[in-house]
Amino acid sequence: MNYISIQDIDDINAWIEAAKAIKSNPLGDVELGKHKTLGLLFFNSSLRTRLSTQKAALNLGMNPIVMNVSGDAWGIEFGDGTVMNGNTAEHIKEAAAVVSQYCDIIAVRAFPTLTDKAKDESEQVLNAFAKYASVPIVNMESATGHPLQGLTDALTISEYTTKPRPKVVLSWAPHVKALPHAVGNSFVEAMQKMDVEFVIANPEGYNLNPEITKDTPIYHNQAEAFIGADFVYTKNWSSYEDYGQIKNTDPNWMITNEKLGHAKFMHCLPVRRNVVVEDAVLDSDASLVIQQANNRTYAAQLVLKKILEDLQ
Amino acid sequence: MNYISIQDIDDINAWIEAAKAIKSNPLGDVELGKHKTLGLLFFNSSLRTRLSTQKAALNLGMNPIVMNVSGDAWGIEFGDGTVMNGNTAEHIKEAAAVVSQYCDIIAVRAFPTLTDKAKDESEQVLNAFAKYASVPIVNMESATGHPLQGLTDALTISEYTTKPRPKVVLSWAPHVKALPHAVGNSFVEAMQKMDVEFVIANPEGYNLNPEITKDTPIYHNQAEAFIGADFVYTKNWSSYEDYGQIKNTDPNWMITNEKLGHAKFMHCLPVRRNVVVEDAVLDSDASLVIQQANNRTYAAQLVLKKILEDLQ
Amino acid sequence: MNYISIQDIDDINAWIEAAKAIKSNPLGDVELGKHKTLGLLFFNSSLRTRLSTQKAALNLGMNPIVMNVSGDAWGIEFGDGTVMNGNTAEHIKEAAAVVSQYCDIIAVRAFPTLTDKAKDESEQVLNAFAKYASVPIVNMESATGHPLQGLTDALTISEYTTKPRPKVVLSWAPHVKALPHAVGNSFVEAMQKMDVEFVIANPEGYNLNPEITKDTPIYHNQAEAFIGADFVYTKNWSSYEDYGQIKNTDPNWMITNEKLGHAKFMHCLPVRRNVVVEDAVLDSDASLVIQQANNRTYAAQLVLKKILEDLQ
Structure with missing residues (x-):
């Protein structure tokens, strides 16, 4: 189960009730994520999402691992068949598959170019993770959705x-x-x-x-x-x-x-x-x-909880 | 309870004895901070403070979340009434209140300008956190104190x-x-x-x-x-x-x-x-x-312990 | 016990069998590293090493603390007897000894210059940590070895x-x-x-x-x-x-x-x-x-496990 867009919510009223239940007892599922790792990959800046998603993971007993992709690693290539003799050092096919070896869930933030409409609407980064990762993907704000x-x-x-x-x-x-x-x-x-x-x-x-x-x-x-x-x-x-x-x-x-x-x-x-x-x-x-801002924690916690339950 | 300045120490000899007791048994309060989060916000570089404060939090069973504000997020506005059409993207009123939603204690490092004495002495960043956050604040070195x-x-x-x-x-x-x-x-x-x-x-x-x-x-x-x-x-x-x-x-x-x-x-x-x-x-x-440098851990641990006890 | 080079492996076949045993039961030693801290110091970019070494530490119950030395702190001096009136703000003698106060094991990544062969072959950074740290050192890729x-x-x-x-x-x-x-x-x-x-x-x-x-x-x-x-x-x-x-x-x-x-x-x-x-x-x-890439976790976990057992 991925959480890529609002369209992944089957019944929004049921989800809202579930989020309220989590909010009234945030540590109720603290054993659910034990020994599970959430990788948070940031291609762009973040404050609320960065902190609330980590907090949600901690409430579920998960271990969050944060990575600023550009600053901590290097440029990622998304093109198919590219001769990689330029500025990108690793292809998303490898990067997504590799991160999947270390994380039980991968959350990704990647903003649009705002210059290339077709590229942004293709959701290049997020969809590449969804395609090449072997674990569930959570959208922490992509080109066209949050x-x-x-x-x-x-x-x-x-x-x-x-x-x-x-x-x-x-x-x-x-x-x-x-x-x-x-x-x-x-x-x-x-x-x-x-x-x-x-x-x-x-x-x-x-x-x-x-x-x-x-x-x-x-x-x-x-x-x-x-x-x-x-x-x-x-x-x-x-x-x-x-x-x-x-x-x-x-x-x-x-x-x-x-x-x-x-x-x-x-x-x-x-x-x-x-x-x-x-x-x-x-x-x-x-x-x-x-x-x-406070509810960001419980929305993220609900999504992670659903994915963790789905993994079992 | 905040820890903003040395003047927040009521009885330094008692605090020293308490720190020595922690040092002789660093894991004695490892349940005290369970499921509590310490947010460490760095507006400036740090090595000892970064590591020792995390270590202190871990010794108390807390979850530390580290954020380099400038690199990981964006410019913060501190002025009252500012029309924010410049380089700052978020006002401290929101930033401090928001971080308070995710962290039980917020620790802040923010150096002086060394060019604007009045601004530095007003302790703009630290005092704004103390004013607008809804959780305790710890000074990890501010404009005028460490x-x-x-x-x-x-x-x-x-x-x-x-x-x-x-x-x-x-x-x-x-x-x-x-x-x-x-x-x-x-x-x-x-x-x-x-x-x-x-x-x-x-x-x-x-x-x-x-x-x-x-x-x-x-x-x-x-x-x-x-x-x-x-x-x-x-x-x-x-x-x-x-x-x-x-x-x-x-x-x-x-x-x-x-x-x-x-x-x-x-x-x-x-x-x-x-x-x-x-x-x-x-x-x-x-x-x-x-x-x-070693004692940095125990000083921080004493401060966090006192705040955690005060939160109970 | 340090893990600096392949020459630190006494019996590679025994190590391989031990790594396979870990891989078949990654959480088998999750109590071994409890309340122990692994400091991961990056002088250079990293993706696999960054994530897999954290994952290995978590599998052993350790607390990983990650630091990008250049971005999070400041320039480190390695020369003996240097008058430090230039761009470096802290000597490795202090930095290594200080980090040893907060971390039970220190892992270091430091790439070569590729311009100064003698300097690179002296493994200046890694060897300085091995010399001045008071805790075990793990090589997360140095000038001449990975x-x-x-x-x-x-x-x-x-x-x-x-x-x-x-x-x-x-x-x-x-x-x-x-x-x-x-x-x-x-x-x-x-x-x-x-x-x-x-x-x-x-x-x-x-x-x-x-x-x-x-x-x-x-x-x-x-x-x-x-x-x-x-x-x-x-x-x-x-x-x-x-x-x-x-x-x-x-x-x-x-x-x-x-x-x-x-x-x-x-x-x-x-x-x-x-x-x-x-x-x-x-x-x-x-x-x-x-x-x-998947095996990176188990190689790191074996090395950390051996060091933790050696510390006991």
Whole structure:
């Protein structure tokens, strides 16, 4: 069993209940992962994912081994048939098979190029691990998805909703750098599986991949989208259509307390204050960002638990 | 309970006795930290602190998680109200609160700028963690203090003294780089709490912060200060008055066997041989530097033990 | 007991049998290393060694502590009597003695310069640790040897041979970068201890150190060497005679299925595909490279086990 995308969740409500059970008793399965090793391979920077996934592994009694692939090792080659006389020193066929000899589960973080759409959508790194590793793979944020975050967010909404079918808005917000679509994509997929009223707000030219958004309503007027919102999940992403470009930095899309109304504010973090969202929101009780970060542990722990049970 | 400065030690003699008890039975509390996580966050390089603090955590049964903040994650913002459209990607308010979700204790290393005295004295990084984290904070060397080292040094002097009230000299020595005042400051504060005759020797223009040295005698004549010394603790620091500047590189301040007489030599390490101290000293039985390094484990273990007991 | 070179193996057949016993029951000694710490110090990049040595330590119940010396700490000085007013901040005399305070065993990786033959052959880093550390040292690849790899390779040949005295060929292959002699040297030394027919194939000007190859036959004609081969172990190295130089990049030395015949293919990895060996070999059942990588764990575990038993 791999955990590659939100689509690997068969029944999101059952998973949410299972995550809540873990959260109420984090050490309940501390024998399950005994003498099992989780390899955490980072091709990119990480804070929450790095710490929460290790914490989840420790709660299951596993031994985490962390590796910064670029810094600790060398360039990895992904091309088929390449004559490797350039900068890459090891092919993913060997690297994935080799790491599988030492780790019972491999978790991988690998961001997109944001310049080569086809390459990013092929999920070259993650899929190569899934193909060539002989052990289960967990996605710690790939080119197009961040399913540990998406599961976390579903859990958090389930915990904090005060009504059976809350209205959830995913709102784009401005940023100074070109950012990936991974968090947005996985949040969309998670919300499509939940019993919520879900809409997206983003400027024109910023629609996410239509194969992911499907028939989810997309508003280009933020105020209109926010009417009656119970949760506003905010995230910047670069243009998908004009791939990886920054087309808009309009500060009017920044989230403010005034815009939020009674809605709860969510963000995956890290967040740039007073660019994506004003201080007043993050410093208020409307913000759930720290609670989300806490839930990262239990989402990861659920995924690892399911894989460990599947290995038995 | 935080461990931020030597001033957090209520009774240094009691702490020294407790550290000696740990040293005589390092695994005596191996159940105390079971399933507890120590996050070690390094904004700067470290060898002794990195290894000894992990070792201390392991002796208490804790799980250490190490993170090089700059290399593994991204730039952290400390300013209030900043519009974060520059190089920092996450505010300390979030970072500290988030790490608190995964770690039961957070240990932080963050060196001074040595260019901005006010910023350094505000202990921006450490104090921000103390303010925004929801778990105890341990100082692994901050802008102005290194209290794990200071406690180590007090323990070492207590172990090696042959008289009730030894004479201890803190002597400046030359160096090629501008170094922080942290080790010097914490050693001064530790000695002021102990029953020793304590004096400082440094060139003119190199007095440490007078709010720390208080009424400790300061000699600008090294030979005079060394008369009757039982312990000579050596450390370079840059000028405090002319903040962060190198005003003096006089090799006559280097420590030699001849100067030491019967005194023991101490240094926190790393030490530049034949610049700070001649080979003959370090290679002789007068040197306690390796014993000090060993005591780093027990000082850290005492601090972690006290915090763990306080958490219960 | 240190493990510095293949020459530290007293009886290679007994060691191979012991490694096989560990492989059949990897957790059989999980209490042996309880509360013992293995320090892994990397002066250079590592993937297999980094992961497999940690895995071996975990199988023995040890706590591994990993440190990238250059990135996590600072430059280490190795010269005797140096006035340390340059780029190095700590002398190996202190560094090795200090790390010995925190770790029960120290494993070190330090590559050669490939520019200074005398310095490389003095094994400056490894020998300094062996001299100044007060705990056992394990070589995780040094300037002139990689004995954990050599032991792994001996184990793998023993597992896969179908005859009492197989023919083993060590063949040089082309590469774009100047590579060390360490793997080649340790493989030669391991084969000289085993009951195999062992020959070396390399271009003229590429003979390894004659003090290591001794009376092992060296062919400059690859095809001739390969006649009747059961195992072809391939590795690039730079010239030893014209030290560290690339004298030959002849693609005719690349390993192909046609050249291999019925022989098994071995390589320590990482390997550059279609430069050192063609895809067809690595993707065939003739390749043992993944099995070799797996055996890295058991070779390391045997070495650590022997050292732990010796410490008792």
